[in-house]
Amino acid sequence: MSDVTPKHAAALVALDWGTTALRAYLLGDDGAVLDSRASPAGIMKLPAGGFDQAFDETCGAWLASHPGLPVIAAGMVGSAQGWVEAPYVETPADASALVKGIVEVTAANGATVHIVPGVLQAGAMPNVMRGEETQIVGALAGDAALEHEPHGALIGLPGTHAKWAFVFEGRIERFYTFMTGETFGALRDHTILGRTMRATAQQDPDAFIRGVDTAKDAGHAGMLATIFSTRTLGLTGQLAPEQQSDYLSGLLIGHELRGLNEVLAREQSNLAGRTLRLIGNEALCERYRVALERFGCDDAKTVADATERGLFRIAAQAGLVRAAVRVN
Amino acid sequence: MSDVTPKHAAALVALDWGTTALRAYLLGDDGAVLDSRASPAGIMKLPAGGFDQAFDETCGAWLASHPGLPVIAAGMVGSAQGWVEAPYVETPADASALVKGIVEVTAANGATVHIVPGVLQAGAMPNVMRGEETQIVGALAGDAALEHEPHGALIGLPGTHAKWAFVFEGRIERFYTFMTGETFGALRDHTILGRTMRATAQQDPDAFIRGVDTAKDAGHAGMLATIFSTRTLGLTGQLAPEQQSDYLSGLLIGHELRGLNEVLAREQSNLAGRTLRLIGNEALCERYRVALERFGCDDAKTVADATERGLFRIAAQAGLVRAAVRVN
Numbered sequence: 001m002s003d004v005t006p007k008h009a010a011a012l013v014a015l016d017w018g019t020t021a022l023r024a025y026l027l028g029d030d031g032a033v034l035d036s037r038a039s040p041a042g043i044m045k046l047p048a049g050g051f052d053q054a055f056d057e058t059c060g061a062w063l064a065s066h067p068g069l070p071v072i073a074a075g076m077v078g079s080a081q082g083w084v085e086a087p088y089v090e091t092p093a094d095a096s097a098l099v100k101g102i103v104e105v106t107a108a109n110g111a112t113v114h115i116v117p118g119v120l121q122a123g124a125m126p127n128v129m130r131g132e133e134t135q136i137v138g139a140l141a142g143d144a145a146l147e148h149e150p151h152g153a154l155i156g157l158p159g160t161h162a163k164w165a166f167v168f169e170g171r172i173e174r175f176y177t178f179m180t181g182e183t184f185g186a187l188r189d190h191t192i193l194g195r196t197m198r199a200t201a202q203q204d205p206d207a208f209i210r211g212v213d214t215a216k217d218a219g220h221a222g223m224l225a226t227i228f229s230t231r232t233l234g235l236t237g238q239l240a241p242e243q244q245s246d247y248l249s250g251l252l253i254g255h256e257l258r259g260l261n262e263v264l265a266r267e268q269s270n271l272a273g274r275t276l277r278l279i280g281n282e283a284l285c286e287r288y289r290v291a292l293e294r295f296g297c298d299d300a301k302t303v304a305d306a307t308e309r310g311l312f313r314i315a316a317q318a319g320l321v322r323a324a325v326r327v328n
Numbered sequence: 329m330s331d332v333t334p335k336h337a338a339a340l341v342a343l344d345w346g347t348t349a350l351r352a353y354l355l356g357d358d359g360a361v362l363d364s365r366a367s368p369a370g371i372m373k374l375p376a377g378g379f380d381q382a383f384d385e386t387c388g389a390w391l392a393s394h395p396g397l398p399v400i401a402a403g404m405v406g407s408a409q410g411w412v413e414a415p416y417v418e419t420p421a422d423a424s425a426l427v428k429g430i431v432e433v434t435a436a437n438g439a440t441v442h443i444v445p446g447v448l449q450a451g452a453m454p455n456v457m458r459g460e461e462t463q464i465v466g467a468l469a470g471d472a473a474l475e476h477e478p479h480g481a482l483i484g485l486p487g488t489h490a491k492w493a494f495v496f497e498g499r500i501e502r503f504y505t506f507m508t509g510e511t512f513g514a515l516r517d518h519t520i521l522g523r524t525m526r527a528t529a530q531q532d533p534d535a536f537i538r539g540v541d542t543a544k545d546a547g548h549a550g551m552l553a554t555i556f557s558t559r560t561l562g563l564t565g566q567l568a569p570e571q572q573s574d575y576l577s578g579l580l581i582g583h584e585l586r587g588l589n590e591v592l593a594r595e596q597s598n599l600a601g602r603t604l605r606l607i608g609n610e611a612l613c614e615r616y617r618v619a620l621e622r623f624g625c626d627d628a629k630t631v632a633d634a635t636e637r638g639l640f641r642i643a644a645q646a647g648l649v650r651a652a653v654r655v656n
Contacts (some may be wrong), residue, residue, distance in 0.1 A: 125546055126560035161520075161556065176549060177556040179519065186514040191507065192489075218453055220594070221504060222587030223551050224580065228489065228505040232454035252552065259550035266548070 010034055010066045011321050013059050014311035017077035018131055019044045024058045031312040043076050051083040052108040063111055070320040072311050074116040075131035088120035092171040095137050099318045116314055119172055127177050132163050135279045138310025139303040145275050154276040158284045164260055178256045184249055196234045198241035207243035211250020212291045215258050223255040253291045272296030279306045338362055338394045339649050341387050342639035345405035346459055347372045352386045359640040371404050379411040380436040391439055398648040400639050402444040403459035416448035420499040423465050427646045444642055447500055455505050460491050463607045466638025467631040473603050482604040486612045492588055506584045512577055524562045526569035535571035539578020540619045543586050551583040581619045600624030607634045
């Protein structure tokens, strides 16, 4: 409560271990971040047997100072290509379902690492997430605005594979994966669209918004039919080479939100006037916030520290944090 | 009419000169193909000044045998990166507008090459074509089924950048460019989707149709939201690695046709029950024909020899062929 309170009791090592990076947090028994480490040791960059070494290099000192500290991890570390596979939990999935799906692995340094499973939405068009489920649990923590949404909360996680999750009473009911970020990269770097672009350090918000609006107002034929305008607007002198990348980015994010609106329309809802939350890279979330405004959605705050908070909540629900407090 | 008729009078050299290839035809005064040559000398593969050499290597012998034979060319050869730029003609554009837009260039061997312009649809979402306008003119030649469509004829040109053109009374009124082929290649070769695919020489028609149907029946959230299923159907054991490429191809073509249907819906029309024509690579047109059937369109024949026929028609309308007949 005050700086005098001994809130610095280390209670948990929490890992966000994805494909391209590892982020580690030393959390106090109130969930506060006491220390953190970032490592490029993503699971796709490790040599065989590299998990133990990367874990020890990143967290070994914490564990040496706090013997017996519990460890929890989320992300691709639990995939088939990860340290140990934590099989997907099926939707609807809440924090307690995630806890039940935790798989343990014993590290070479003796620590037991608790790996949070991903979530699978089965069916003819299956969807999977790993890591995002933990962030969603973190985002839900004490957000009254989300809890009171009559149709459930809508949470967006922009990125390479953007996710949009519908959450009701703490359960992830269903979700969508939009391959927006990766498609943007592939189109920019490996199609004719990139050839007339000129890279620039400066962003062009107007070009971005123009792309969003084009998808929103004239995107009925779909993304395959609008992206060529990146080139033809250049050919006809309406879009400078420096603007074309932001325009294409706006187009794709606009098509994502247009698609999301189609999903919402099927349940008599709409992005306009809706409260939702974003999780992810701050600059990217800001782009989405701007795009969402074009769709009439003015309440799309970015949730800070969702990963750490989610890992702490799941660990607490699993009894790991209390146990740690007792031990120390 | 019979083999005895001297129909072999050479009347025109017709060139289909695109980005990656040059196809040359020696046409008779009835439009029949007397001889043809294919060369890899696409305009993007030529050294500076390479147009003259490529033209002479491909057509020099014909011109030596038939001095004064007129020459017509269509395709990217008339672009800003081509032999000489033939500025776009704006929609609506018929054969006589194309004739008015012809630009001449004199080759090193003395021949005058008549270059057919492309077509531009101006506006906030501009569209351009080069080469397709000539194929469309060829496809219209004497096709009564097309001429009697009350809303005008619909002509599809599948490919890297697929075009769909609405033609009324011989005029190209408007058209759409779907970057389906190039997007497919970029997604397959440069995103995570390609990683679980296994290449195979054999096509899988069922996987293709499954992709088309998914886009048609469950594609309301848009292409960005469906393509990830290529991977997740694999993860969940519903799609073998050998099937994933055809599934993704079906998805993208399905989204193209879904988008086209949205365009048609805005004029109270629909692909179902409609007569249309396809121009292009035979195997690819067959894939589109199968996909169109899933949308209820059973009359989607592929037009043969549209390029040669279009070049001949435009040359005739320009008075080049009659002149040649007189000269020879």
